[in-house]
Amino acid sequence: MKIKEHLSLLGMKVQDRVTLFAGIVTSITFDLYGCIQALVTPRQDSEGKQSESGWYDVSRLKVLGKKPIMEVPDYDSLSISGGEKGPQKKPIPQRYKNSD
Secondary structure: OHHHHHHOOOOEEEEEOOOOOEEEEEEEEEOOOOEEEEEOOOOOOOOOOOOEEEEEEEEHHOOOOOOOOOOOOOOHHHHOOOOOOOOOOOOHHHHHOOOO
């Protein structure tokens, strides 16, 4: 799987090829059924109102820029419990561990 390639969409300006909806990729999801989707958040309108974001399959997105609008976090150095930098401070709860 090209996880890093998909994560590189974070912060990028994109446009959906089908609906022409445009905005910034603010989240990427990998679901149990093999779908990889991006949450696209549009800019505020001229009155400062925020329109709703939408989830789109990454295969439908056209990247409009060459650089993300902000630096993407280094996920390898973030802990599970809230985004603090540094090593993981809490053990993974038993309910999340593989039961096999």
